[in-house]
Amino acid sequence: MRKFVAFLAGAALCAVPVSSQAYEAICGPLGVLHYQKEKSYGGYVLYTNHRGGTRTYLINLEGSVVHEWNHGREAFMAELLPNGHLLRVEQGPGSPVTFGGWHGTLREYDWDGNVVWEYTIRDKNRVAHHGFDRLPNGNTAMLIWEKMSWDEMIAKGRDPKDPTVYKDGFKYPDGKVLEGVWPDAIIEVDPSGKIVWEFHVKDHIGTAKDQWDPNYHLPFGYIPAYFAGPDWTHWNSVRYNPKTDQYLVNSRDWGEMYIIDRKTKKMVWRWGNPYAYGAGSKEQGYARNGDQILFGSHDCNWLPNGNLSIFDNGTMRPSGNHSAVYEIERDGTFNGGKIVWSFKTKDSNSFYSDYQSAAQKLPNGNWQITSTNNGHVFEVTPDGEVVWEFVNPMSGDEPYCVRKDKNPWTQIHRAFRYAADSPQLRGRDLKPIRKLAPSCPDWQTLLKYKPSPNGDEAPKVENTPASDQKGSDYAMPKK
Numbered sequence: 471m472r473k474f475v476a477f478l479a480g481a482a483l484c485a486v487p488v489s490s491q492a493y494e495a496i497c498g499p500l501g502v503l504h505y506q507k508e509k510s511y512g513g514y515v516l517y518t519n520h521r522g523g524t525r526t527y528l529i530n531l532e533g534s535v536v537h538e539w540n541h542g543r544e545a546f547m548a549e550l551l552p553n554g555h556l557l558r559v560e561q562g563p564g565s566p567v568t569f570g571g572w573h574g575t576l577r578e579y580d581w582d583g584n585v586v587w588e589y590t591i592r593d594k595n596r597v598a599h600h601g602f603d604r605l606p607n608g609n610t611a612m613l614i615w616e617k618m619s620w621d622e623m624i625a626k627g628r629d630p631k632d633p634t635v636y637k638d639g640f641k642y643p644d645g646k647v648l649e650g651v652w653p654d655a656i657i658e659v660d661p662s663g664k665i666v667w668e669f670h671v672k673d674h675i676g677t678a679k680d681q682w683d684p685n686y687h688l689p690f691g692y693i694p695a696y697f698a699g700p701d702w703t704h705w706n707s708v709r710y711n712p713k714t715d716q717y718l719v720n721s722r723d724w725g726e727m728y729i730i731d732r733k734t735k736k737m738v739w740r741w742g743n744p745y746a747y748g749a750g751s752k753e754q755g756y757a758r759n760g761d762q763i764l765f766g767s768h769d770c771n772w773l774p775n776g777n778l779s780i781f782d783n784g785t786m787r788p789s790g791n792h793s794a795v796y797e798i799e800r801d802g803t804f805n806g807g808k809i810v811w812s813f814k815t816k817d818s819n820s821f822y823s824d825y826q827s828a829a830q831k832l833p834n835g836n837w838q839i840t841s842t843n844n845g846h847v848f849e850v851t852p853d854g855e856v857v858w859e860f861v862n863p864m865s866g867d868e869p870y871c872v873r874k875d876k877n878p879w880t881q882i883h884r885a886f887r888y889a890a891d892s893p894q895l896r897g898r899d900l901k902p903i904r905k906l907a908p909s910c911p912d913w914q915t916l917l918k919y920k921p922s923p924n925g926d927e928a929p930k931v932e933n934t935p936a937s938d939q940k941g942s943d944y945a946m947p948k949k
Contacts, residue, residue, distance in 0.1 A: 494819050497874045499913045500845075500863035501906070502533040509857040510849055511832040514895065517885040518548040518558065520826070520842065522866045526556060527906065531858055534902035539583045546573050547883040550894040551604055554581050559602065565592050567615055567652060568642070569701045570694075570825060571600040576610065581898070589663050597652075601707040609660050609667075611717065613708050615652040615701075618672055623651050626675040627684035634690050634699045648696075653682075654705040656717060656730070669717070669735055671703055679747045679804065680737040686746050688723050692786075697723055706826075711772045718770050720780065725764040727780060727798075739800065741807045742767065742780075749805070757789050763796075763809075769828035769884060773797065777810065779831055781839070785824040792818040795829040795839055813837065813850055816926070821846070828884035838887045844873075845880030849887075869907035 514536060518526040526548045528537040539548075539556060548558035559573040574592025577585055589610065591598045595617045603611045620637045624630045639647035653675075658667035674681050688698040697704065704723040711718065716738070717730040725743035730736070742764035744750040754760035766785030773779055777799050784792040794814035798807045815821045826842035835852045845862030863869045865878035873880060888894045924930070 497872055498861070499911070499917070500861045500870055500873055500880065501910050501913050502531070502858075502860050503913050503917055504856065504859040505531050505914055506857040507531075509851060509855065511834045511836045511838075511887065511889075513832075513887050513889040513892075514900065515838075515847065515860070515885050515887055516548065516550055517840075517847070517862070517882045518545050519845075519862070519864055519866070520546060520881040520883040522879055523864060525867055526558065527864070528900075529906055530900070530902060532902075533860070533906050535904050535906050536900040536902055537581075537898070538903075539579055541577075541579070541583070546571070546600075549602075549884075549886055550888060551578070552893040554894055554898065555579060555586065556581075557602065557604060557610075559598075559600075562590065562592060565597050566594055566617075566648060567597045567599075567700075569599070569615070569652075569696055569704070571704075571706060572597055572615075573600075574598050576602055576612065587661065589659055591657070596655075600705065601709075603708055603710050605658070605710050606712050609658050611656060611658050611708050611710055613705050613719070614655050614657055616655050616670065616672070617650045617652055619650050622672075623675075623684065626672075627677070629685055632685065632690075634687055636699050640696060640700045642696075648700055651700045651702050654703045654719075654721075656708055656719070667732065669730055674737065677748070679740075679749070681747075682724075683747060686724070707769050707771075709771055718772055718778065720767055720770040722766050722768060722783075725762055725767060727764075727767070727770045727778065738804070740805055741798065741800075744805065754788060759787060759789050766824065768826055771830070773831055776800075778807075779829055781827045781829045783824055783827060784818075784822070790818070791822060791824065793822045793827065793841065795837060797831070811852065813839070813854055826881075826883050830887055832887055833889070838885065840882055840885045842881050842883055845882045847882060847885045863907035863910060869910065871907060871910035 514528050514530055516528050521544055524541050524544055526539040527535055529535055543560055546559040548556055551557055556579040558577050560575045560577055561573045562575050565572055565574055574597055575590040578587040580586050591614055596614050598612050598614050600613050620635055639649045641647050653671040656669045657665050660666050671682055675684050677683055687702055690698055692698040703721050705719050705721050707720045709718045715732045720727050724746045726746055727741050728737050729739035731738045743762045745762055750761040752760040764782050765787040766783035767780050769781045771779045777797050779797050782794045782796060794812055796809045797811040799810045800807045821841055823841040823843040828840040830838045836849050838849050840847050847860045848856050849858040850856050862880040862882050865880055870878050890900060
């Protein structure tokens, strides 16, 4: 055991300053790896496994379960509502679309696991996917994909000779064929399930700066191929701002965030990729990002100070794949904004997820970051110090202590942090029930870190005097 612990001793990202080199290993520990209680925001973490698991967990920062919901069905993600209920997205049969992020059903559970509300939109023309938001008035906003024919898309201006036009249908690897192109829409449903407000990308296709250009898309040959074809815009998060009556949404494929005014149904701000509307001026290419900032981004949010946040996956970034979290301050113009805070690691091996993921700014200024691909959730201070780190030990509903390469599957789409006195948890019994992975070692005790006085630089070594050495490297010139 001693040798094994030594092998893993560098595995925690927490143990390394934000500017350091990464630790790389095929095998690594699962569970809570690090916790600096005095610097952490504290509270509790809610998550459900992205695919494969049937439960939702509420854990403390020591890795103990304080509450769980057993749903009997797998899901995409879950979030607590101010009334303490759980809103969870779940898949079901009959979806023509199987792009990443599809689900079709929202279910609301009370604290005891009873279904108190649900809404399904999953048919041959519309499928709910990714994000949602419960509004203060009780309505629920959802993202949906909706079908357009390729003839409609061409009539809107798409070049019919574009190789991403699949007029005979897009063929999935399993041989199934998907007809049409599926741009995004926002729908708002009331508690009775009636759609009371909607916004459709298909109604705003054009070449103006507040429209979606019909000929902008990911390049032909992009993998998975549907991203450059029928999954044209691929929004993945939607958040409502009751102060401004506006929606904030994010497009993975376009590398942009948008603000949609609810009253006018117009795009009033966009940021992240000026090439999407013909404004990019720098040349893009090998190792050159040009003017584009976001690549494959996820999880946009309004912040209390008026700024915005985004998880930038950095997928297919020309200068190299590298994830980051940004806080953006807008300047009042249509496409203006500057990054006022960011977090990334010097080496992408420490922190990178090519799909999904999330960032939540906590009330004390710390951030909780979810890196989906490895089920990696951690908390950083404003200075970038990692004060809590967790790698999901649950695959399906079974705990594991160690992950080897990609086995087991441990993905988390988004995790959420809540204080004990938050509206979501106030008055609840939050005593530990059991350890999330009870048979696993106490990794945070075993993974003690001893910093090198050289930081991320190689130790300095003074060679012995040349006169004491033999060999050509130390040969002295003859006088």
